[in-house]
Amino acid sequence: MSNQYEAIVGSDQPLALGIILYPFMTALDFVGPLTALSMSCTTYLLSKTLDPVATDTGFSVVPTMTYADCPQHLDILLVPGGFGSNAAMQDPELIDFLKSRGATADYVTSVCSGSTVLGAAGLLKDYKSTTHWAYFPVLKAMGIETASERVVTDRNRISGGGVTAGIDFGLSVLAKVRGEDVAKRMQLIMEYDPQPPFQAGHPNSTEPRLTEQVTQWINPLIQEAVTIAEGIQR
Amino acid sequence: MSNQYEAIVGSDQPLALGIILYPFMTALDFVGPLTALSMSCTTYLLSKTLDPVATDTGFSVVPTMTYADCPQHLDILLVPGGFGSNAAMQDPELIDFLKSRGATADYVTSVCSGSTVLGAAGLLKDYKSTTHWAYFPVLKAMGIETASERVVTDRNRISGGGVTAGIDFGLSVLAKVRGEDVAKRMQLIMEYDPQPPFQAGHPNSTEPRLTEQVTQWINPLIQEAVTIAEGIQR
Numbered sequence: 001m002s003n004q005y006e007a008i009v010g011s012d013q014p015l016a017l018g019i020i021l022y023p024f025m026t027a028l029d030f031v032g033p034l035t036a037l038s039m040s041c042t043t044y045l046l047s048k049t050l051d052p053v054a055t056d057t058g059f060s061v062v063p064t065m066t067y068a069d070c071p072q073h074l075d076i077l078l079v080p081g082g083f084g085s086n087a088a089m090q091d092p093e094l095i096d097f098l099k100s101r102g103a104t105a106d107y108v109t110s111v112c113s114g115s116t117v118l119g120a121a122g123l124l125k126d127y128k129s130t131t132h133w134a135y136f137p138v139l140k141a142m143g144i145e146t147a148s149e150r151v152v153t154d155r156n157r158i159s160g161g162g163v164t165a166g167i168d169f170g171l172s173v174l175a176k177v178r179g180e181d182v183a184k185r186m187q188l189i190m191e192y193d194p195q196p197p198f199q200a201g202h203p204n205s206t207e208p209r210l211t212e213q214v215t216q217w218i219n220p221l222i223q224e225a226v227t228i229a230e231g232i233q234r
Numbered sequence: 235m236s237n238q239y240e241a242i243v244g245s246d247q248p249l250a251l252g253i254i255l256y257p258f259m260t261a262l263d264f265v266g267p268l269t270a271l272s273m274s275c276t277t278y279l280l281s282k283t284l285d286p287v288a289t290d291t292g293f294s295v296v297p298t299m300t301y302a303d304c305p306q307h308l309d310i311l312l313v314p315g316g317f318g319s320n321a322a323m324q325d326p327e328l329i330d331f332l333k334s335r336g337a338t339a340d341y342v343t344s345v346c347s348g349s350t351v352l353g354a355a356g357l358l359k360d361y362k363s364t365t366h367w368a369y370f371p372v373l374k375a376m377g378i379e380t381a382s383e384r385v386v387t388d389r390n391r392i393s394g395g396g397v398t399a400g401i402d403f404g405l406s407v408l409a410k411v412r413g414e415d416v417a418k419r420m421q422l423i424m425e426y427d428p429q430p431p432f433q434a435g436h437p438n439s440t441e442p443r444l445t446e447q448v449t450q451w452i453n454p455l456i457q458e459a460v461t462i463a464e465g466i467q468r
Contacts, residue, residue, distance in 0.1 A: 007451045028424070031265040031291065035397065038292040045293055052286070052296045057265065058272040059279050062286045062294040112425075133425060150429045162425025163269065164401060171431050181444070184434035188448050190262070191346075191367055191396030193435030194428035195384045197405050200418035201427030210415070214422050217241045 005039040008189070010182045015075040017041035018101060020117075022094060024084030027057035028163050029111040033078060033170030036186050040178055046070055048093060056083040067097040076173065077105040080166075081112025081132060086225050089120035089232070098123065109158045109173065111166040116225060118157075119144050120232050128154040132162030133203055134218050141229035164201075167192060239273040242423070244416045249309040251275035252335060254351075256328060258318030261291035262397050263345040267312060267404030270420050274412055280304055282327060290317040301331040310407065311339040314400075315346025315366060320459050323354035323466070332357065343392045343407065345400040350459060352391075353378050354466050362388040366396030367437055368452050375463035398435075401426060 006012050017037055019030050034043065047053055047063035054060045079088075079098065088094055098121040102108045110118050115131040118124050119142045128145045130152040131138070139146050150161045151172045158176075160169030171192070175183035200206040240246050251271055253264050268277065281287055281297035288294045313322075313332065322328055332355040336342045344352050349365040352358050353376045362379045364386040365372070373380050384395045385406045392410075394403030405426070409417035434440040 005451075008448065026269070027265050028262075028269045031261050034291055034293070035260070035262045041292075043292045057268055058275075058277045059268075059298065060296040062296065064293065150427070151431075161427075162423075164424050164426045164428065167398060168429050168431060175431060180432065184432050184440060184444050185448055187430065187432055187434040188436070188440055188444055189396075189452075190398050191435055192398045192428075192430055193384070193439060194398065194426075194430065195402050196421065196426055196428065197385075197402060197409060198414065198418050198421055200421040201425055202422070205427065206418060206422055210418050210422055214242065214419055217239075218423075 008182070008185050009040040010178060011040065014042040015040055015177060016044070016071065016073065017076045017078065018044045018046050018070060018074040019078045019080065020094065020098065021045050021047040021053040021061060021063050022084050022088045022091070023054050024056040024082055025080045026082035026112060026163055027055040027059065027061070029080030029082060029114060029166050030078065032164065032166030033111060033173065035190055036167065036170030036174050039186070040174060040182065041076070044070055067093070070101065072101070072104055074101055074105045075177070076107045076109060077101050079110045079114035079117050081110070081114040083221065085113040085117050086221065086228055088117045089225070089228050095121045107156050107158055107173065111160040111169055112162045113138070115139060115159050116229065119229070124157065127157040128152055129157065129159040130161050131159065134215065134222055135225065137222060138225040138229050141226045142232060242416070242419050243274040244412060245274065248276040249274055249411060250278070250305065250307065251310045251312065252278045252280050252304060252308040253312045253314065254328065254332065255279050255281045255287040255295060255297050256318050256322045256325070257288050258290040258316055259314045260316035260346060260397055261289040261293065261295070263314030263316060263348065263400050264312065266398065266400030267345060267407065269424055270401065270404030270408050273420070274408060274416065275310070278304055301327070304335065306335070306338055308335055308339040309411070310341045310343060311335050313344045313348035313351050315344070315348040317455065319347040319351050320455065320462060322351045323459070323462050329355045341390050341392055341407065345394040345403055346396045347372070349373060349393050350463065353463070358391065361391040362386055363391065363393040364395050365393065368449065368456055369459065371456060372459040372463050375460045376466060
């Protein structure tokens with residue numbers, strides 16, 4: 001299969017990238033990595049049906065393939081996070097599909113709270129993972145070892161932190177599968193030369209009162225996820 | 235109108251945010267800013283019809299409103315960029331709609347090559363703007379003053395640089411319309427604490443050979459845009 005982007009991505013053999021879509025995922029969790037990876041991949045946006053899937057970002061995305069039609073082998077399997085990850089952890093059809101393709105994918109990956117869904121599918125047993133800063137208690141409730149880094153690689157498991165970490169994650173995955181020059185060219189095309197307006201992107205660096213406000217707001221969702229996670233572990 | 239995110243966004247009065255969707259726009263160009271802004275806004279994803287719109291990132295997005303149904307007043311009007319911006323510059327229906335809503339919007343904004351579409355609609359006359367690093371010649375061909383910064387504000391025109399700059403842009407716009415605390419809380423929720431894997435996101439910082447490779451690849455698109463721009467100026 002030829003690739004119109006060969007001069008940039010250094011290969012005419014696209015990788016098979018499967019991304020799980022589920023209701024109220026965070027759009028940026030998969031759009032960030034996909035922007036880095038799409039020119040190097042044949043992308044399957046996977047859902048139960050081909051009906052548009054609502055994100056928690058205010059718009060819907062059209063799946064390109066049903067679970068039933070997905071090839072057994074994927075080079076990269078990616079699970080995004082979002083407000084909907086609690087429901088995804090408890091969705092038997094989604095979890096069964098993840099177990100099936102996760103068993104044979106070259107890389108089993110997540111961004112943000114997508115790691116809690118991988119955990120619910122048993123795919124992080126004896127692997128180290130990161131997640132959104134607020135979701136660490138959820139991984140811990142499943143007995144999963146955590147690492148507070150923006151991108152964490154443990155053998156063929158690769159995870160990114162919260163939301164925007166998916167960009168760093170996507171470029172890191174690209175460097176691993178296609179080499180650093182390809183990743184650097186994509187970083188240049190994406191003009192990824194970040195200049196955050198504030199020092200406020202992580203509890204380690206922002207004012208404690210802001211972390212407290214966000215934590216208080218998100219806490220019911222985290223507590224619900226912990227309860228789900230404890231149920232899975234038992 | 236109440237807002238379920240009031241504790242985070244500090245207001246129960248959502249802003250009206252209109253985003254233009256057009257074929258082969260870059261998804262991240264609008265998903266980045268929208269992730270920062272969506273909790274503070276009622277978002278209209280605007281297109282000619284409600285048919286899904288293909289992005290240049292390998293998936294389609296469902297518009298939520300047609301041009302015809304869009305209210306006359308928008309607080310923020312946003313035009314994303316992408317491989318499709320050349321065609322968008324020459325689309326009379328899109329350009330007429332932009333002229334109409336751009337005349338009354340509180341903020342007229344763009345990310346990446348979206349600025350060339352604003353320029354084609356005459357909305358950057360006597361305003362300074364930025365764009366994707368490769369697209370500066372296109373703004374110049376329309377006689378628009380450029381500034382090579384990641385986010386550029388000139389009165390009520392706000393523009394972001396290429397692709398990922400939309401995140402910095404979105405948080406900057408949010409700080410302007412809602413205050414710094416709101417923007418900092420959103421930055422924390424988005425875990426925007428970037429750690430790019432390489433120093434490669436801008437021609438100023440990456441290896442010249444990589445810039446040359448990307449420039450050579452993208453040049454036909456830029457030359458086409460310059461020709462379109464010159465035709466508009468005449």
